[in-house]
Structures are given as structure tokens and as C-alpha cells.
Amino acid sequence: MKNTLKFYAILFLLINTGCKAQQVIQTVKDVPLLKTNEQQFINKPLKNLLKEIKPAIKNAGASNEVGHQYFSFKFRTLEQINKNEGSYEDKVSLYVYVKEIIDWKWEERTKGKELEWSKEDAEKYGNLTVVRIKVINQPQK
Amino acid sequence: MSPDDNTITALFTGKILMQNLNGSFVNGYKVKEGVIIAQYVKKNQNNAITSKDIIIDGVSFTDYDVVIVTNYYHSPLTSINSMSLFSDTDPFGSGGLDTGMGWYYGGAGGGGPVTPTKDPCTTAQESTIVSKNKEYLIALKAINEANATEEHSITLGTASDGTMTQAPMNHGGQYIVQTNTTWEGAFAALHNHPDKTPLSAGDIYASVKLNVKSSNFTTTYILTDGEVYAIVVTNLSLAQDFVKTYPADQLPNQSPEFPNNIFYEIDGLKSIMGYGNEGRTTAIAFILDKYSAGITLLKQDNSGKFNPIKTQETTQSNGIKTYNTIPCN
Incomplete structure (x- = not known):
């Protein structure tokens, strides 16, 4: 009995430590690391990638294009984007291409909150399969 | 100066x-x-x-x-x-010289030759006229009634007697269809997008290639989600410069995309203009104009009239940019 308790205590400790493992993207400066480590996420669910991002996604959209489907994740508010405000690192955009057509329609999003990335979105799209990652920023002046 | x-x-x-x-x-x-x-x-x-x-x-x-x-x-x-x-009036739409302004403007005068860009409103009127022609309407109907999961293309041409003609329909796959470029007098082609997607970067680059191959082949109509958009090369010289400076980003066996800097700018505008087909097309049109790409995008309205997708950006004193449609008079 004592041994069983010890086993579970150690198991709990290990799981707890694992869950609190540091995310790859601690700040927006780290976003390019997702491209560097792209292979780690290819053919894996989107949720695997999302859980590695600590900074808040302040703006998210989805595009189904001819032959491509991708999410655009930004770390600035719409007003900051419009005014081109924020630090250079804040201006980075993350594009995550998925295999499936994305069931995301601008016209069907809550008006005024179209670009909010909610927990429901994370759940709804979390199982889509990542096939490509792009990280782009403005040219540095 | x-x-x-x-x-x-x-x-x-x-x-x-x-x-x-x-x-x-x-x-x-x-x-x-x-x-x-x-x-x-x-x-x-x-x-x-x-x-x-x-x-x-x-x-x-x-x-x-x-x-x-x-x-x-x-x-x-x-x-x-x-x-x-020295006028306070809006210069846009007012008359001007037919040539660009040279370094020595104001002195001996005259600048280098400038290839004229076709006026977007005239371009739209011409597309409206084409879209009322019987051959265009037959081609449109044929594509709309074909297998909706594939792309189909019909090239329009002009016969020696000046009448409009149409080539047999080409059938493609989900994301691509071959355009008939050898049809006599070819000047335009229609194709559909099965997944209701907006006109694409690939359509833009292909339009320039078509016009390079045949000087009259200027227009590509895209049928998507019950709407019709058009890509018109209005200045081939500028269009060639654009595709040379900003070549497509294309991975093997994948559809072309705009290169990263253009892609990033268009995506930023989508956040403001909307991710619907119209907002996305407006964002592309704005960037093409910003980079003087010599390409005009059009959208057909409910009355059947094509209108240029032209947007005026205004920066307010608080730094906020607003975007307003520039209508044709």
C-alpha cells in the first residue's frame, strides 16, 4: 500500500512537471522559433502548436484560398495594426496552414468580434492538421 | 521639389x-x-x-x-x-499631362515616355459590355452548370468579322484549369472557383502571362460563390515589372502565393477590410495599386455592371487609416 502511494505521488509529480514544461514561445520575440521548429508540428493537430504559444493572440483570421487554407495569428490589436503601432517584434504574423478546408466564415462571426480567437475557436479548430508554417514581419527599417 | x-x-x-x-x-x-x-x-x-x-x-x-x-x-x-x-483642388480625376514628369520638369520640360494605363472606369465599362454579349452569357451558364467540384475555363475571342466567339470548355481539377490561349482573337477567359474562394495570387500571375503571350488577352473573369470578379491587365509594362519584382512564392505542386512582403501587407488589410471574398479582393486590389502593378480588379454588381475595386486610403490626424471606395462618375 505504501509503495502504491509512493508510485502515485511520483507519477503525479512527473505529470505536473510535464504540464508546466516551458512553452516554446514565451514572448513575441520567440515566434520565429515556430518556423525553425516547423517539422515538430507538421502533420500534427493545430492544438499542439497553439499550446506552445504563451503571448496572447490578439487577432486571428482564417482564409480558404485556391489550394491553401491557413490561419493568420497576430499579436497586435486591430487598432495597433491600423496605426502600425507596436514594437518591431509585436508586428510579427504567424500563418499556420492546415490540410482541411477551414469552416470559418467572416460573415458568420460575431459582429465586432470577428477576429477574436476564443477558447471555442481553439476547441473547434484544434484538431485540424498543420501542413506548413510561415512567420513574416515587416522589413526592419 | x-x-x-x-x-x-x-x-x-x-x-x-x-x-x-x-x-x-x-x-x-x-x-x-x-x-x-x-x-x-x-x-x-x-x-x-x-x-x-x-x-x-x-x-x-x-x-x-x-x-x-x-x-x-x-x-x-x-x-x-x-x-x-498650386491648386487646393483634388487632382485625382482632373486633367493632366499624358507623360510622366521628368527630373527637369519646369525647365526645358518633358519627361520620359510613359506607357499609358487604361482608365479603370473605362475598363469596367468594357467588361460590362462584354458581359452582356450572348457568347459571354452562354459561356457563363455552361461553366455554372458544369461539375461544381472542378474548375472549368472558356476563352472568349473575336472573329475576323468582329463578332465574339467562344472556345470549347476546358475541364480542370479542384484548383487548376488550363486556359485556351490559341483561340483566334482571344481577349478574355472565364473560369470558376469550386470552393467559393476569391481570386487568387495565381490568377493574378496567370493573367499577366496571358497578356504577355497575346497582347489582346487582357481579362480574366472569375466566377465564385455566385459572384463574378475580373482581373484586367491595364498596363502590361507595369504588370511585368510587378511580377518581376514580386515573383510568386510557389512550392512544388502547390498553388502560387504572393511573396512574403506582399502577402503580409494584404493579410494586414484583410483584418481591416474583412476576410469575406469582397474584403480579401479589395485588399489585393489596394496592394496592386499601391505597387503600381498595372492591374485593375473589377466586381460585377447586382445590376450586371462591373465596377473597379479602387480604394482611397486616408490617414486621419490620430493616425487611424480609413478606406473608402472610389466610385466611377
């Missing part, structure tokens, strides 16, 4: 600022290769240039509310003429 330091082109690039003898602001323009791309407009009468100047794009102005009105038509009509320089 201050040129940009790094300007090496024959046509003037830089800023033109006009003051009265007492230093008051009169008018200002930003010029790229002989074409006005923006006008600095004063919003009130407090227009003396003082030590409280504000800087816009390196240009000093007094602290009145300055609005930057961007001209994305880039047509020769918007080239500067001597009458408009």
Missing part, C-alpha cells in the same frame, strides 16, 4: 511642397516616377509652417490636421500639370 535620396529613375520621385512667400502651406504632393501617389491636404486655416512642424514621411508640416490622400489610380491623368500644382 525634393527628390528622394535614392532616386535613380528618369522620372521624378520625391515630394513637392508649395508655400506662399510668407511661408504658408499651399499644397503638397508625393510623387513616384512621375505620378502623384499622395496629396497632403490642409484641414484648417492655421497653415503657417512654424517650429511646431509635424513630420509626415520626412516632410515637415505645421501642426494643423494633415490628411494624406493616397492616389491609387496611377493613371496618366493624375500626372502633375502646371495648373494643378
